[in-house]
Amino acid sequence: MIDFALTDEQLMLRRMAHDFAEKEIVPVAEELDREAKFPHEIIAKAREVGLININIPEEYGGLGASVLEECLIAEEISWACSGVGTALMINNLAAVPIKLVGTEEQKKEWLSRMVEGELASYAVTEPNAGSDVAAMEAFAEKRGNEYVLNGSKTFISNASEASFFVVFARTDREDRYKGISCFIVERDREGFSVSKKFDKLGQRCADTAEISLEDVVIPEENRLGPEGSGFLTAMRVFDISRPTVSAAAVGVARRAMEEALRYSQERVAFSQPIVRFQAVGHMLADMAINIEAARLLAWKAAWNVDRGQPDTRAAAFAKAFAADMAMKACVDAVQIFGGYGYMKEYPVEKLMRDVKVFQIYEGTSQIQRNIIVRELTRG
Ligand SMILES: Cc1cc2nc3c(=O)[nH]c(=O)nc-3n(C[C@H](O)[C@H](O)[C@H](O)COP(=O)(O)OP(=O)(O)OC[C@H]3O[C@@H](n4cnc5c(N)ncnc54)[C@H](O)[C@@H]3O)c2cc1C
Structure with a gap:
């Protein structure tokens, strides 16, 4: 049922x-x-x-x-x-x-x-390893019952604010996938620093920064899961987090549609509200269809997780579709606002700047399609 x-x-x-x-x-x-x-x-x-x-x-x-x-x-x-x-x-x-x-x-x-009030960050991406997670270079060397971490992580959300970090690092330089482990690193460990804070196109109030690890010593108890299981953990996390990110993209698209719908009913051109022009009305209709479809994909992927069966393909469907549709909805909203849409006095230019990152973080739109075709060809 x-x-x-x-x-x-x-x-x-x-x-x-x-x-x-x-x-x-x-x-x-x-x-x-x-x-x-x-x-x-x-x-x-x-x-x-x-x-x-x-x-x-x-x-x-x-x-x-x-x-x-x-x-x-x-x-x-x-x-x-x-x-x-x-x-x-x-x-x-x-x-x-x-x-x-x-x-x-x-x-x-x-x-x-x-x-109790602390913020945490999630650190996978490195300056030379984004989509290709297994290319990460940060290294955690085992010394007795401690690990010594070296390397850097970039584009880390909330990094300037977080008091501890879930950090992925290699424990084996040879094995691409089984050579990665997951750790918790507290901000106040010696050798840990936030090295760069980025100025961004959109989502400007969200903090995005680079972190650097220089001989950071952590106890073995800070390792999450068995040594070598980090890559699998990172992939399992994506299946669970992508539905929510997709739903967030739906939220931005819905706001763009609401703003554009209101404006199109008020703005008059050629003696009639612009919503009456089919070219404008159809943009709004497409937004409504696609928002509904993306929400259903996000909910379906979430439902899979909630019943204990996370589904990589469903999560990738939701993320790819929601991110791309939200980008288009915001571009079209700016179009419906015409010149005013380009101005900061109106809300849609911010939506268009903010939404772009949904096609990039949590796996780019291209990576989602790679996952989908991999799942399709797996049979
Ligand atoms: C605002 C923001 C916040 C972020 N927050 C976090 C965070 O909290 N934690 C974290 O770990 N990371 C975070 N990220 C990083 C984000 O996940 C990466 O930027 C993303 O995975 C892409 O990696 P990259 O930037 O290195 O791009 P690259 O991997 O270098 O990709 C560049 C381009 O090449 C394409 N490409 C790469 N490989 C392939 C392929 N095999 N097939 C087809 N196309 C390909 C990509 O789709 C993209 O278009 C954040 C990024 C941003 C912008």
Whole structure:
């Protein structure tokens, strides 16, 4: 049986997230973007109402939300500002590997620290290894019951703010896939530094920085999962995180459609509202169709995870489709606004800048298609 209806609790959660987004984020989104200011106050308020750390199980103090519920929240928050969305959701991302492969002691320690107010980051990408995760070079050398880490990670969300990091590094230089392990590295370890903070096209209030590891010593207890299982863990994390990222892209597209629809009913050209021109109306109709389709793909991929069967192909379908459709929806929204769409006084130029990264992070649109064709040819 298929049931697309949300439960009363899920409807309430979505309403609460929307009200929060409208009241706390929309009024300040433009200023945060202009000044590239990290949304500390919004994060503090989100903590008060329970909109951060939502995927942390209740026994560690979180909300214990399902991935579908994460999708509902991600869409509403990103409807208001996807930069704030990224800043708020990174703890969820960092929590996934801890939940997946962490020991009971590790879960108690690290998940509880997030609930108590700490931010965490998730560090896979390196200056010379982005899409090709297995090309990473950061190295963790085992010395007795410690590891010594060297290397750098780039484009790491929330890195300037986080107090600990889930870091992937090689423990074997030869074995491309089975030579990678996963660790937790605290910010205050000697030799750890945030080396560069990026100025970005969009999602400007979200923090993106480079980190550097110079002879950083961590205890063996900070390794997540068995040595050599890091690549598999990173891939398993993607299957769980991509539905939520897809839902966030849906949120941006929905905002673009709402703004463009309103404007097209008010703006008059050739003595009639521009929505009456078929060329404009069809752009809006396509946005509506594609938003619905992307949301369903995201929910389906989330549902797979929630019933214990994460599906790589479904997650890639959702991510590729949602990111590309959201990009197009925002470009078309700017088109519908005409010259005003290009100006900072109107909200759609920010949406168009913010949305581009959905085709890049969490695996580019090309990588999603590589995954899909690999899954298709696997038979
Ligand atoms: C704002 C922002 C936040 C981010 N946050 C994080 C984070 O928190 N943690 C983290 O670890 N990373 C993060 N990233 C990194 C992000 O995941 C990578 O940028 C992304 O995976 C692409 O890697 P790359 O930038 O090295 O591009 P590359 O891998 O160099 O790709 C460049 C181009 O080549 C294409 N390409 C590469 N390989 C193939 C292929 N096999 N087939 C077809 N096309 C290919 C890509 O699709 C892309 O168009 C973030 C990035 C950004 C921009």
